[in-house]
Amino acid sequence: MSEENPAGAPGPRPAPSEAETERKNGSASDGTVTDEPDRSGELKEGAEDRARAFRRAFYRRRVRHASPDQTGADEKSFPTIVFPARPAPSFLWVSGRSDGSTTSVGIQHLAGSRAQRAGAFLLRGRGKGAYRLLRRIRHHPEPRIFLKPVFWRGSAAAESSVADHVDGTWTPRAGRDALRALRERAAAIHRRIRDVVAGGEVATGTNAERRLLRFVATRTDEFAPRRVGGDTVYPGLTPLLGKTRHEEN
Numbered sequence: 001m002s003e004e005n006p007a008g009a010p011g012p013r014p015a016p017s018e019a020e021t022e023r024k025n026g027s028a029s030d031g032t033v034t035d036e037p038d039r040s041g042e043l044k045e046g047a048e049d050r051a052r053a054f055r056r057a058f059y060r061r062r063v064r065h066a067s068p069d070q071t072g073a074d075e076k077s078f079p080t081i082v083f084p085a086r087p088a089p090s091f092l093w094v095s096g097r098s099d100g101s102t103t104s105v106g107i108q109h110l111a112g113s114r115a116q117r118a119g120a121f122l123l124r125g126r127g128k129g130a131y132r133l134l135r136r137i138r139h140h141p142e143p144r145i146f147l148k149p150v151f152w153r154g155s156a157a158a159e160s161s162v163a164d165h166v167d168g169t170w171t172p173r174a175g176r177d178a179l180r181a182l183r184e185r186a187a188a189i190h191r192r193i194r195d196v197v198a199g200g201e202v203a204t205g206t207n208a209e210r211r212l213l214r215f216v217a218t219r220t221d222e223f224a225p226r227r228v229g230g231d232t233v234y235p236g237l238t239p240l241l242g243k244t245r246h247e248e249n
Contacts, residue, residue, distance in 0.1 A: 083124075084153060087170060087179040088186070090119030091151070094133050107136050110145050120149040120186040123162060131162040131239070138215075138239040143197045146211065146240075147218050149186040164226070164235045167219075192218040211240055 083093045083103050092115065098106030105115045115121075121137060123130040130152060140146040149167040154160065163169055167189065168182050196217050216223065219236065226233050234241075 084172065086122060087151070087174075087182045088119055090117070091122050091186070092118040092120075093122045093124070094137065096129070096133070107133055110137065110140050111142060116144060118148065119190070120151055120167075120182070122151055122153060123166065124153040126160050128161065130160050131165070134162050134165060135239045138211075143214060144193065147189075147193050147197070147215060149189045151182055151186075164228075164233065165237075165239050167236075188220075189218055208241065212237060215240060 081095065081099045081101060081104070083101060086093070086103060093101075093104035094107055094110075095101075095104050096107055098109055105112065105118070109115060123133055134150060137148070137150060138146050151168045151170065152160065152162050152166045153171070154163060154169050155171050168185055170178055170182060196214055215237070221236055223234055223237050226235060
């Protein structure tokens with residue numbers, strides 16, 4: 001018996017095994033937690049998730065109640081609409097709002113450079129939606145916009161009041177000759193627009209008589225009146241008459 005370990009004194013405690021150490025402190029590899037885990041990270045992530053959910057719900061509510069003019073740049077967050085093929089790459093679809101597509105332009109942005117360069121505007125759909133867009137185009141203050149050729153994409157089973165007032169129509173089954181005819185008609189209208197509109201002229205304003213005269217001068221159609229129901233309709237000219245709901249507001 002040594003002096004370092006006198007009789008009756010307890011001997012040195014053996015070092016704990018690795019298994020005992022893991023039971024006390026928890027093992028990081030098997031997901032075991034200690035008796036008092038640190039949950040600050042979980043609380044922080046939960047708070048961030050709730051904050052993101054709140055922001056998304058608030059944004060959806062704001063966009064749902066906002067008008068198209070109020071949303072402004074937020075319009076780019078809407079999903080992009082896939083439009084059908086166009087008769088020519090320079091033709092642009094016109095939609096009720098901007099959706100970020102490179103093949104279309106929103107009705108509120110007809111004064112932009114893309115709309116100015118377009119060879120023609122394209123409409124689609126049944127009902128009154130396409131006709132309302134046509135009236136907005138024909139009532140635009142800039143002559144190089146309201147005189148621009150407009151074509152409507154219809155189908156054998158679809159009819160629309162817009163078909164009587166556009167510069168041409170085509171269907172998904174249209175052949176090459178029909179599409180070529182639309183391109184040639186658009187080119188002919190643009191030649192007349194260059195002859196009618198002075199180089200430096202920007203806006204015509206709301207002078208209905210002047211707008212009608214210019215429109216007739218850029219077309220070769222016969223604008224004979226037609227009875228539709230109980231009304232007299234002038235194909236091609238009626239969309240230029242009166243005021244649109246947008247102008248009244």
